[in-house]
Amino acid sequence: xxxxxxxxxxxxxxxxxxxxLLVPALACGSRQGPPRKPTHPVNGRVLFEGRPVHNALxxxxxxxxxxxxxxxxxxxxxxxxxxxxxxxxxxxxxxxxKYAVTITAEEDQGTIGELPAMYASPATSGITIEVxxxxxxxxxFQLRRPQE
Amino acid sequence: xxxxIHACAGGLRDGGRRPGFTLVELLxxxxxxxxxxxxxxxxxxxxxxxxxRMVCQSNLRQLGIALHNYHGDRQAFPASGWTMASPRNPxxxxxxxxxxxxxxxxxxxxxxxxxxxxxxxxxxxxSLSAFKIRVFLCPSTPDRPVVTTAGPKPPRPALTFPxxxxxxxxxAIMGVARSVDPILYATAATNRSAMFRNSVINxxxxxxxxxxxxxxxxxxxxxxxYRGRVARPxxxxxxxxxxxxxxxxxxxxxSNQDGSLQGLGPILTPRAxxxxxENEPYSFHPGGANFLFADGSVRxxxxxxxxxxxxxxxxxxxxxxxxxSDY
Numbered sequence: 001x002x003x004x005x006x007x008x009x010x011x012x013x014x015x016x017x018x019x020x021l022l023v024p025a026l027a028c029g030s031r032q033g034p035p036r037k038p039t040h041p042v043n044g045r046v047l048f049e050g051r052p053v054h055n056a057l058x059x060x061x062x063x064x065x066x067x068x069x070x071x072x073x074x075x076x077x078x079x080x081x082x083x084x085x086x087x088x089x090x091x092x093x094x095x096x097x098k099y100a101v102t103i104t105a106e107e108d109q110g111t112i113g114e115l116p117a118m119y120a121s122p123a124t125s126g127i128t129i130e131v132x133x134x135x136x137x138x139x140x141f142q143l144r145r146p147q148e
Numbered sequence: 149x150x151x152x153i154h155a156c157a158g159g160l161r162d163g164g165r166r167p168g169f170t171l172v173e174l175l176x177x178x179x180x181x182x183x184x185x186x187x188x189x190x191x192x193x194x195x196x197x198x199x200x201r202m203v204c205q206s207n208l209r210q211l212g213i214a215l216h217n218y219h220g221d222r223q224a225f226p227a228s229g230w231t232m233a234s235p236r237n238p239x240x241x242x243x244x245x246x247x248x249x250x251x252x253x254x255x256x257x258x259x260x261x262x263x264x265x266x267x268x269x270x271x272x273x274x275s276l277s278a279f280k281i282r283v284f285l286c287p288s289t290p291d292r293p294v295v296t297t298a299g300p301k302p303p304r305p306a307l308t309f310p311x312x313x314x315x316x317x318x319x320a321i322m323g324v325a326r327s328v329d330p331i332l333y334a335t336a337a338t339n340r341s342a343m344f345r346n347s348v349i350n351x352x353x354x355x356x357x358x359x360x361x362x363x364x365x366x367x368x369x370x371x372x373x374y375r376g377r378v379a380r381p382x383x384x385x386x387x388x389x390x391x392x393x394x395x396x397x398x399x400x401x402x403s404n405q406d407g408s409l410q411g412l413g414p415i416l417t418p419r420a421x422x423x424x425x426e427n428e429p430y431s432f433h434p435g436g437a438n439f440l441f442a443d444g445s446v447r448x449x450x451x452x453x454x455x456x457x458x459x460x461x462x463x464x465x466x467x468x469x470x471x472x473s474d475y
Contacts, residue, residue, distance in 0.1 A: 076412070088415060
């Protein structure tokens with residue numbers, strides 16, 4: 001009799017527990033937003049008047065037909081001006097496609113100062129890059145002061 | 149000896165005539181007491197935390213009144229720090245907003261001793277940084293380790309303090325890093341707050357509305373760096389060393405969950421509050437932090453707030469829409 005009761009309680013408890021565990025797992029599993037595209041590693045270098053720019057923000061703005069569904073890819077330069085792009089995870093690169101590139105540095109750049117304002121907007125930076133499958137080792141971005 | 153134990157055991161077996169509690173009764177009593185204690189202790193801690201939070205809010209409110217009085221005198225909020233010469237900073241030395249605010253928080257004596265004709269890291273200002281000002285400190289912050297040196301942050305050289313400097317838990321927010329939204333926050337016209345380096349901003353220039361623009365955030369525990377709730381003495385820090393430091397201000401970057409990564413946009417670095425005090429808003433209050441807005445109000449925002457809505461509050465003129473009642 002008592003064993004029967006136990007079995008019944010267990011019958012009720014097991015699905016309950018399983019349900020409790022499953023619901024948050026399912027809730028976490030379904031990601032919001034547009035589907036993520038596969039990414040390919042992208043790395044490069046930023047030079048201003050020939051000198052490496054430290055702690056500059058490099059942003060790849062997607063310009064393809066489905067650009068609205070894709071977040072911009074970003075990277076920050078190290079002391080040698082080198083960067084690796086990240087889109088969804090650290091250093092995962094960027095999806096295949098065409099990009100307009102902007103490069104900005106904080107004021108606090110010591111000797112270099114702030115980069116020219118033209119490089120802050122995808123419309124005026126004049127830098128376009130196509131990311132292809134496989135590892136993309138880009139030639140250095142050679143930034144210059146605008147000609148008066 | 150053995151005989152004694154035997155006799156005692158025998159006595160109990162005889163009918164337990166000795167008055168007192170049985171073991172079961174004792175265990176039950178202890179159990180009930182420990183359950184009650186377990187219920188009570190978190191409540192006590194919660195009351196402690198709530199009291200600390202209110203003291204912190206009161207500090208920020210006083211700083212708000214002081215900033216508005218300063219604004220009343222000079223028709224602008226102070227800059228987060230002066231770094232160059234201007235009519236408002238004739239000597240052109242590095243001076244922080246907290247030093248300029250001292251006459252408005254009943255610290256005229258400190259202001260009389262502070263010398264704006266030299267940098268904050270030069271004497272007499274360097275020794276003056278040891279003077280502890282309560283309004284600049286949040287009671288929730290654990291005791292700071294004794295730090296008497298600081299690494300260089302050009303043009304400031306490496307420092308050795310003659311006296312142990314007094315810290316601060318409140319810092320001006322200078323704006324939002326471009327990485328949060330590279331298009332919206334591309335230029336200084338949109339990514340700035342009301343207090344940044346050499347700023348002269350008055351209330352009329354806060355187009356997003358004074359009740360939707362943050363002036364001062366908590367950045368607790370510096371100069372010691374925290375990631376999550378873990379102190380990281382191994383990580384170097386050259387900003388926010390003491391209350392006189394003029395270079396402690398920062399822009400909002402956003403960080404990842406454990407605070408190890410910053411400023412790579414809202415997907416990789418979505419946390420706005422309480423991930424790290426490495427130039428990000430951070431407090432030791434459970435679940436959020438206090439913020440002073442430009443209208444003088446102080447609000448407690450939960451650390452679940454998204455990076456983009458919080459960034460909207462850190463700019464004065466980007467024109468974002470944000471409903472504060474959601475947070």
